Each structure stands twice: as C-alpha cells, then as structure tokens.
Amino acid sequence: MIRRMKDFKIVPQNAFYGTGRRKESIARVWLVKDTNKQIVKAKDSGKEFELKDYVQRESLYHKVLHPLKLSGLEGRFGIYATVEGGGISAQAEALMYGIAKAIINYNSELRSTLKKAGLLARDAREKERKKYGLMKARKAYRWSKR
Template sequence: MTVKLKDFKIGFDNAYYGTGRRKESIARVWLLTNTKKQIVKSKATGKEYELKDYVQRETNYLKVLYPLKLVGLEDKFGIYATVEGGGISGQTEAIMYGIAKALIKYNPDLRPVLKKAGLLTRDAREKERKKYGLMKARKGYRWSKR
C-alpha cells in the first residue's frame, strides 16, 4: 500500500512553475505557497517521496535548496517536483535549476542574484553519441597488425 504524500491542489493562484534539465534528466518543479512539504514524484516508479529521502545524500539535498537559501526564501515555499530520466545526481541538479526558474516567475527582481550565482545557465554537457565502427563514442576496437 502506497501513501499519497500530495494532499494539495496545484493552481495558478498558489504555485510557480519551472522546468529544469540536466544530462538525461527532466524535472518539472512547482513552488507552492500554501504548504511546507517537499515532495518528489518519480515517473519511473510512479511513487512520491520526501525530497530528503529521494536525493539520499545531504550534499544533494543542500544543492537542491541552494537557490531558495541564496535569496532567503527557504521557509516560504513548499516544493513539488516530478522527475524522469537520468540518475539521482542529474535529477538533483535538474530540480535545482527548475527551482531557480520558478523563483524568477515568483519575483523577476531575483534574476541578477540567481544569474550571478550561475543558477540560470543550463549545463549543456550531454553524453556523446556512439559512432559506427567504434565500440563507444570514441573508444575503438583493438587493432592488431597480424
């Protein structure tokens, strides 16, 4: 039996939305004004988790909350995020980027602070595609003269 953690409605009047991407991960993030809950829903499992339990490491948890801490709004919002693709670390950074974008929707005056901290720049490093004639993207097959 699964316990539903989300017991609130997301609407135009109580939420600010931002999408974050990192590597293969995509996070859809809502900052909620009427709750203090921090919930992550994984598309792979279809279950909801507490944010701290989902990201597992304390460093990842602090990384997710960094945009809120930077602007001094960590106690003002609850977080609801849906994540898919990639691993935990990529999803963590995607959530962080989504929170930063949602904060700009909340207050556009926060943009210079977030921009200076590098939170509005998408990290474009992706996995390179495999090429034909090679084992991986760059690794070739072992060559033998005879």
C-alpha cells in the same frame, strides 16, 4: 516516508512553476506557499518520495535547495516536483534549475542574484553519441598489428 499529491493544493494563486533540464533529465517544479513539504514524483515508477530520501546524498540535497538559500526564501515554500529520465545526479541538477526558474516566476527582482550564481544558464553538456566501429563514443576495440 511517502507523501501524497493530495497534501498539496496546486493552483495558480499559491504555486509558482519552473522547468529544469540537465542531460536526459526533465524536472517540472512547483513552489507551493503555506507548506514546507518537499515531494518528488518519479515518472518511471509513479511513486512519490520525500526530496531528501529521493536524492539520497546530502550534497545533492543541498545543491537542490541552493537557489532557495541564495534568494533567502528557504522554509517559505513547499516543493512538489515530477522528474523523469537520466540518473539521480542529473535529476537533482534539473530540480535545482527548475526551482530557480520558479523563484523568478514568484519574484522577478531575484533574477540578477540567481543569474550571478549561474543558476539560470542550463548546463548543456550531453552524452556523446556512439560511433560505428567503436565500442562506445571514443573507446575502441583492442588493436593488434598481427
């Protein structure tokens, strides 16, 4: 089911912003008071989706909402996010990091709780570049002596 941006009123008085990154993915997240809708807008297609429909897997959905559960704010905020780049898994982790940063903008006292859970340290692993003479980063062509 697709929701529209007009369902949300994102103003500084009722929304808290955070940016999350993982691999090639970037997620811009707003936690919105007085609603429980969870909407993700994909930049490449321009369409808006329910969060649960967008991430597709139950495990990724729970990973995205982990910062809210950990801080005890589950059900108190709606989520509006725009995502771009990477795949679904990387976008889900970027959403998780973005939600954690938005929670800190809401209440900075929750920082120690989120930091102990490792939700504020960005996972910096990136794809290794392709080298010349190889098929991929490390995969080589088949070698034959004769």
